[in-house]
Amino acid sequence: MKEVLGLYNYWIVIGLMMIGFYTMISRGNLVKKLVGLSIFQTSVMILYISMGKILGGTAPIIIEGRENVVYTNPIPSVLILTAIVVGVATLAVGLALVVRIKEAYGTIEEDEIHEQDDVM
Amino acid sequence: MSVVVDIALLAFLAVTAFAVMKQRNLFAVAMLSGIYSLLCAALYTMLDAVDVAFTEAAVGAGISTVLVLGTLALVGHKAKKPARPRLLPLFVVLITGGVMVYGTLDMPPFGNADNPAHQHVAPRYIEKSEEETDVPNIVTSVLASYRGYDTMGETNVIFTALVGVLLLIATGEQSRRIWSADERNGGVFEESSEPVEDGHG
Structure with a gap:
């Protein structure tokens, strides 16, 4: 039981990652692909933050005048703060591409876009 | 709890x-x-x-x-x-997920203070950062001070994304129709939320 609890976070992370991955490769709608991508990204973030957590620790903000406080690892937080913002930047560019594809092809379904490309 | x-x-x-x-x-x-x-x-x-x-x-x-x-x-x-x-995507996903679950079996348990991730670099930040930067929040001090260049690079990424979004959206037919003065009556996209997208790119 203890082993399962110790790995539960990681297993859910893998589940989320695979759901995002499956949404990306099996769904034809471009907006859904992008939402799948952001689920995939978030799962990686949860993985990092889970690895940084120390049970019984507190948030890494120094408490004045107290000795022997256990602080959770600050480094994953720092890395993931950057990753979140970059993730939104990627999403914005992706969605702008979707808008342009809609203008050029009149659809955002992958198979219909391929059909039109084959005709040309 | x-x-x-x-x-x-x-x-x-x-x-x-x-x-x-x-x-x-x-x-x-x-x-x-x-x-x-x-x-x-x-x-x-x-x-x-x-x-x-x-x-x-x-x-x-x-x-x-x-x-x-x-x-x-x-x-x-x-x-x-x-x-x-389609079976191929499901197959790929199951294989990948299975391999990753196998990989987690060797991972250190969640929340244990002895995990390797907590042994190096992090203790130094926790001990010295307040003395060195005078910021009580360690995450802030690492983000803005020790790894300031990293954050500057991140700002560049956002700027590049903004330029990309602007180029993609602004050269499209719709936006030309929206912004041009002699708007024809194909106003389906008149209530467009494009400016919102531009602003946050």
Whole structure:
């Protein structure tokens, strides 16, 4: 039981990652692909933050005048703060591409876009 | 107690992600992904990453949802039903997931203070950062001081993304129609939310 609890976070992370991955490769709608991508990204973030957590620790903000406080690892937080913002930047560019594809092809379904490309 | 909340939040996350995958109305997908981000923010708070939590709540649940909704206003909100159940993606996903679960069996248990990740670099920041930077929040001091160049690079990435979005959107037919003075009456996209998208790129 203890082993399962110790790995539960990681297993859910893998589940989320695979759901995002499956949404990306099996769904034809471009907006859904992008939402799948952001689920995939978030799962990686949860993985990092889970690895940084120390049970019984507190948030890494120094408490004045107290000795022997256990602080959770600050480094994953720092890395993931950057990753979140970059993730939104990627999403914005992706969605702008979707808008342009809609203008050029009149659809955002992958198979219909391929059909039109084959005709040309 | 915190472990129970942790387990519950992760279970909610899995359910929400599954609903996103199954849902074909894209407005519902946008709302579900907002809920997903908010659950993530709650989870980060439980995992002591408070800075990440409020960034996720603002950026993930706020800006991303607005971006997706803005796009849906332009491209429509109905996703087609997948033509036939495709086995190859499922197969790929199951294999990848299986390999990764096998990989986790060697991982150190969650939340243990002796884990290798906590032995190097982090203790130094925790001990010295206040003395060196005078900022009580260690995450802030690392982000803005020790790894300031990293953050500057991040700002560059956002700038590049903004330029990319502007180039993509501004050269399109729709925006030319919207911004041009001699607007013809094809005003389907008149109420466009494009400026929203530009602003946050």
